[in-house]
Amino acid sequence: MELSNKPYLTTRSINPENQETPIKFLKTETIPTTYFFRRNHFQYPTILNDNFFLPITGQVKMPIVFQYSQIVQMETTAIKCFLECAGNKRSKFNPPVFGEQWEEGAISQGEWKGISLSCLLEITGIAADAREVVFVGYDYGKQEDIEHHIPFARSLPLEKAIHPDTIIAYEYNGRPLTYKHGFPFRLIVPGWYGMASVKWLKKIILIDDTFKGPFQTDDYVYYPKLSDPYPVTMVNVNSLIQKPLDYEIIDEGVTLIEGIAWSGESEVTNVDISFNGQQWVDAILIGETLDKTNRWTKWKFHWNAPKGEHTIYCRASDSKGRKQPLEPMWNKKGYGYNAITKIRVKVK
Amino acid sequence: MELSNKPYLTTRSINPENQETPIKFLKTETIPTTYFFRRNHFQYPTILNDNFFLPITGQVKMPIVFQYSQIVQMETTAIKCFLECAGNKRSKFNPPVFGEQWEEGAISQGEWKGISLSCLLEITGIAADAREVVFVGYDYGKQEDIEHHIPFARSLPLEKAIHPDTIIAYEYNGRPLTYKHGFPFRLIVPGWYGMASVKWLKKIILIDDTFKGPFQTDDYVYYPKLSDPYPVTMVNVNSLIQKPLDYEIIDEGVTLIEGIAWSGESEVTNVDISFNGQQWVDAILIGETLDKTNRWTKWKFHWNAPKGEHTIYCRASDSKGRKQPLEPMWNKKGYGYNAITKIRVKVK
Incomplete structure (x- = not known):
């Protein structure tokens, strides 16, 4: 008998679940969903009927609640790109940095299929005052120095939000997204670190201001030694x-x-x-x-x-x-x- | 729906397969066989009918080929103990050491059931000249500076070999050994580093000399900076x-x-x-x-x-x-x- 040996995800933590892709042992262009790195801020959310409705509100001409069945029937866009966690390789910093000690595997690549956000915004229209688009996920929990539970939420500048490659994905590698990777809807922002690609999308809100959520103003901010803080956005070479x-x-x-x-x-x-x-x-x-x-x-x-x-x-x-x-x-x-x-x- | 998160083995290499137990995330007394660390020198051997026969030869009074069906019907001994790879925590040495960069998970614990080797040696008898017992595994391959393929083989001093806790195991945690962990027969040497617990036992030979195999005289030898080399045996605290x-x-x-x-x-x-x-x-x-x-x-x-x-x-x-x-x-x-x-x- 022959035995085949396979690599496994590398476990960093269990609750919330953070596991790396065994990237050194995978040579494929697209990473199977079971090997896709998992990076969570909170427990996995419970998926209910509501999750299949996606409201777009705020600075739009007409707020609309899109349904899953509508979205999957619209024009599709397929994007093959990598997603990398902003903390990838954190364990290599010297002096060391506290937090999840990612080695080199908080990166994966595959093909996402969905609809360009710009297509949905064409339907709702964009108000003249709109400056940013906020994406709220169904995942939530306790965050440092904040009393009540908060959801994971991030914004994009309007310009990046309407880029044709910024999509609301519902498939990965030809199959519906898996629960752990954002089913039913996940924002995909190619070229930005993974925190921008909000999973389990609950709602999209256009605002006329700058979003101040803690995952935008506290976490995912570079605090260098010698210069002012600035936000984490585009992936480094x-x-x-x-x-x-x-x-x-x-x-x-x-x-x-x-x-x-x-x-x-x-x-x-x-x-x-x-x-x-x-x-x-x-x-x-x-x-x-x-x-x-x-x-x-x-x-x-x-x-x-x-x-x-x-x-x-x-x-x-x-x-x-x-x-x-x-x-x-x-x-x-x-x-x-x-x-x-x-x-x-x-x-x- | 609720999702359960589980840790995975941490992959060090695929061929031969070397994977760590996610020990930081496992709090059980006995580690399930799927989570038991895997440490191999060679490809997995092919299991054939011959594997179910275990010859004991050399400095014995009567050489005997034991059959699987005989051994499992003899008096059983169950030993709960850990096994730890001698290279566990190697990645922590400073200056660094080349070779498999084990972190802390090349250790597992469980219950092995089998027969004390001493029971089998009572049947074969031990010749007066016998000094060591050599255990040869079915796994083999190329080893540095040696032309032909060699099997994995190790010896024990007679005294340790006849200790009642030194067993020929055929069960782990109440189930037959799995292929990856030595099925059908694995030597278990409690208290010694894992290299002593030879998997896929092919034959046992009593010798009147000191065994000179490369896994005994080249690998699994401490070469300290300031003193003479000496063999790796008992597990350190x-x-x-x-x-x-x-x-x-x-x-x-x-x-x-x-x-x-x-x-x-x-x-x-x-x-x-x-x-x-x-x-x-x-x-x-x-x-x-x-x-x-x-x-x-x-x-x-x-x-x-x-x-x-x-x-x-x-x-x-x-x-x-x-x-x-x-x-x-x-x-x-x-x-x-x-x-x-x-x-x-x-x-x-």
């Missing part, structure tokens, strides 16, 4: 090495180094490899001719590994001219880590 | 904190700190907690009246947590008078890490 593994012992001779690289609202143009952090050599990008905006790019590099202990550095660049920096931008809450990727191997 | 988690943010006020402690060929007599590494206070041991030899002990401590950042230290002591040391004994291959357990928390 980043990469990971899937093979070899950190501290792996490998054989002398030609070996394949491989991994992925990604960047928000952009595409990866280059991945450089170095063995001393000084001289850099191009890795080969796989599938270069495709549109890679908001998708990760697979890369590989053939290395003639000499005996000894080595550090392998990997640095991605994107079409906006950004590069992974040598040092991460340390910030109090530990968001957006994207320093040059680095592993150590011993060659025998 | 050790502990882990299951709650709170490292770098967790917790609320001010009374909080429960909890975990487990263990020691090989011994039992845990004390667990001390400290918040500065200087003053120590006793934790409460749970189930103290039971025989805890080769079993882990659960412990807890109620802490009135003041606001701020804190380090929590945990130190276990055993009935042989051993204590977890402040510094681990660094060794080249990274075995037996058991420095005082330490986590950091932020109290709000």
Whole structure:
């Protein structure tokens, strides 16, 4: 008999559930839903009949409660993109940052199908005063320094909200969203960190102001050491090495180094490899001719590994001219880590 | 609808399969077989009809091939004990050590049922010259600097081999062993690191010499910085904190700190907690009246947590008078890490 070995999600916490994708062991373009990373602020919400109604109110010309059956019959948009948690790689900050100690697996990629939010807003109309769109989820609970329970809620500037790729998704990889990933409706905001892609959408409200919810003004804010706080939005250019593994012992001779690289609202143009952090050599990008905006790019590099202990550095660049920096931008809450990727191997 | 959240094994590698138990999230006395850590040197062996025959040869009075059906009808011994991989906590060594980067979950505990090896050796008889007993597994593959394929094989000194708790197990937690954990026969050596508990037993050979296999003379040897190499055998006194988690943010006020402690060929007599590494206070041991030899002990401590950042230290002591040391004994291959357990928390 043959046994097949499979990786598992890496557990960070159970209640609320936070688990990483075993990304180093998955080489597929789209991640099956069972392997999609899980990041929750609260307990899972209970799904009731109400969840199949989606009201759009506030600064609109005509408030409308859309029904699930209506939405799935409208024009569809399918977007293949990654979602990455803003805290991905938090465990790598030095000095360390408190909070969920994500390693490199709070990222996944797949195809979402839904309707562009702009299509729904064409129906409701947008009032002249509208500045932001607030998305409220069904998940709720206790948040620091706030007496009563609050829902998870986030806003987008109107401009990003009406981007044709900003969708109300109801399918993932060709199947209805699973409960754990936002069924029945999940906002998908390609190119922004995952906190923007609100799960279990309860209502959408257009406002003429700036949204002040705690997940917008307290959490998901960069507090750097030397400059003013500013909000977490677009995903930084980043990469990971899937093979070899950190501290792996490998054989002398030609070996394949491989991994992925990604960047928000952009595409990866280059991945450089170095063995001393000084001289850099191009890795080969796989599938270069495709549109890679908001998708990760697979890369590989053939290395003639000499005996000894080595550090392998990997640095991605994107079409906006950004590069992974040598040092991460340390910030109090530990968001957006994207320093040059680095592993150590011993060659025998 | 309610969703239940469960932890998963933490994947270290796929081929061969090495996965950790999500031990921080499991509070049960016996770990279900699906959560038992998996540590393999080679691919899983193929199970054939031959596997149900167990020859005992070499320095015996009468070599015998035992059959599965015979063995399961003989007198049974049930042993509840932990098994810990010698490389558990390897990722904590500083300077770092190459090889599988186990965190704290290469340990599990459960009840094995089988027959004492001494019962089988009573039937074969032991020749006067016998010094060691060699256990050969069905798993095999390439090993560094060795041309041909070799099986996984280990020996025990005769004295340990005939200890009544050293058993040929065929059940785990009341069910036949699973394929991944050694079906049909696995040697269980309570109190020694897991490499001694050879899976998929193929044959047992008594020898009048010292066994020189590479898993005995190359791997599973301590190579300290300042002293001579010596073999990895008995499990060191050790502990882990299951709650709170490292770098967790917790609320001010009374909080429960909890975990487990263990020691090989011994039992845990004390667990001390400290918040500065200087003053120590006793934790409460749970189930103290039971025989805890080769079993882990659960412990807890109620802490009135003041606001701020804190380090929590945990130190276990055993009935042989051993204590977890402040510094681990660094060794080249990274075995037996058991420095005082330490986590950091932020109290709000």
